[in-house]
Amino acid sequence: MFSQYLPQEVFGFLLIFTRLGAMFTVLPALGETAVAPRIRLSMALGVSLLVYIVVRSDIPVMPDQPLLLFILVLKEVAIGLMIGMSIRLLMSALHVAGTIIAMNSGLATAQAFDPVQGAQSAQMGSFLTLMGTTLILVTDLHHMMIGAMHDSYKLFPIGSELMLNDFAQRVLDTVENSFRLGLQIGTPFIVYGLIFNIGLGILARLMPQLQVFFIAMPLNIMMGFLILIIVLAAAMAWFTQYMENSLSLFLV
Secondary structure (H helix, E strand, O other): OOHHHHHHHHHHHHHHHHHHOOOOHOOOOOOOHHHHHHHHHHHHHHHHHHHHHHHHHHHOOOOOHHHHHHHHHHHHHHHHHHHHHHHHHHHHHHHHHHHHHHOOOOOOOOOEEEEEOEEEEHHHHHHHHHHHHHHHHHHHHHHHHHHHHHHHHOOOOOOOOOOHHHHHHHHHHHHHHHHHHHHHHHHHHHHHHHHHHHHHHHHHHHHOOOOOOHHHHHHHHHHHHHHHHHHHHHHHHHHHHHHHHHHHHHOO
């Protein structure tokens, strides 16, 4: 009796793990490269076990043909990656904002590896993305991501067709909204940079013998940090609210 049910149970758990494991590889905060692979694997296995207990009755019977089994697993991996990437793109708002801030405060040449984006980035962008990751954990927004893992089986049942058109539209909307938010966060620095550079141009025309660059660079950096101190709290509050509203779309 036990041997009859064991293959189905193993198949069901592995099917859940393929989707959630794919999500854990790309999700922000939970799937960062800075987190040890063993810890990410342990979290993926633990959450997969919990979700499997809840959605066990909705898991189809294991196919007899290996080709059908391969297609089913491939679909689950694709769904997990699509959901994870849709959430990961939300972090690009802080990357855009950090790049704008760095360009207008004279810090664009200070480059460092951004573990959130997985690429070389301005240090201001790395600072904002790391702060955003910390806020996700502090405000328990990662609980909404775990809830999205469970609700994904209601939105995308196992064996359902891949809605690539809807996913493409979702990616476009996410990129648009993230770029807009990043631009809104960086707007004070754009205005400041415009006024500051116009003033420097006028000063250079009035006093050609003055070494404007050596005077302006320290002042530009100092004013950039001052504006950042003023707007940082509001900017991160906007990002947290944006992340919460976006994650709620994945919940039923």
